[in-house]
């Protein structure tokens with residue numbers, strides 16, 4: 001067994017944190033509802049938005065905030081592949097459009113849906129209302145990916161090759177197959193498994209964008225089996241290291257959100 005030298009600093013805290021993560025993650029993963037997040041970047045790699053994903057009764061709710069986007073109306077979709085390669089983001093594939101398969105033989109499968117919330121043969125499950133960016137180049141939007149889930153399954157946003165959130169250059173007409181004449185892709189973010197709140201339990205999307213990114217980077221990439229306890233483990237580790245006389249270093253300074261922003 002390795003000995004942790006009880007001196008003040010980051011290393012012992014991180015060691016303890018790793019230990020606690022390994023010990024506790026399996027237990028909490030089973031009974032915590034899945035959450036997801038995405039950092040949306042533009043064609044030059046600049047951060048333009050942050051989104052949180054959480055399961056609701058009729059699908060997956062996406063809460064997102066954007067900055068530095070062109071004012072106007074933009075197509076906004078969940079795409080089928082979790083890969084965002086700038087500048088064109090064609091790697092994100094087509095729209096997320098799974099077909100119901102449960103209890104059906106291959107020859108009984110319904111035809112794939114067409115694009116558009118106003119299309120009688122639609123929509124793709126990944127079709128979302130247009131994103132409206134104001135003259136101040138910011139936008140915020142809460143919407144639901146109807147029928148989708150974050151749990152395993154045919155309609156999971158965490159399927160084999162992942163999914164991504166994509167913003168297009170033009171308005172989506174919500175009827176034209178396959179993408180509503182919304183033009184090229186100007187921003188893209190891969191859905192990652194992770195909590196959508198900070199250490200205080202506030203929604204990430206209510207924090208300033210830069211603070212959110214700093215916080216994420218401090219924790220590094222999230223493995224699905226790690227995310228569930230990340231927040232609790234940090235708090236537990238902080239208590240443990242305080243008992244051991246070691247100061248745990250917080251991941252990043254967090255501004256206290258406005259009470260009105262909490263929901």
Ligand SMILES: [Cu+2]
Pocket residue numbers: 075076077078079095166168179
């Ligand atoms: Cu799209």
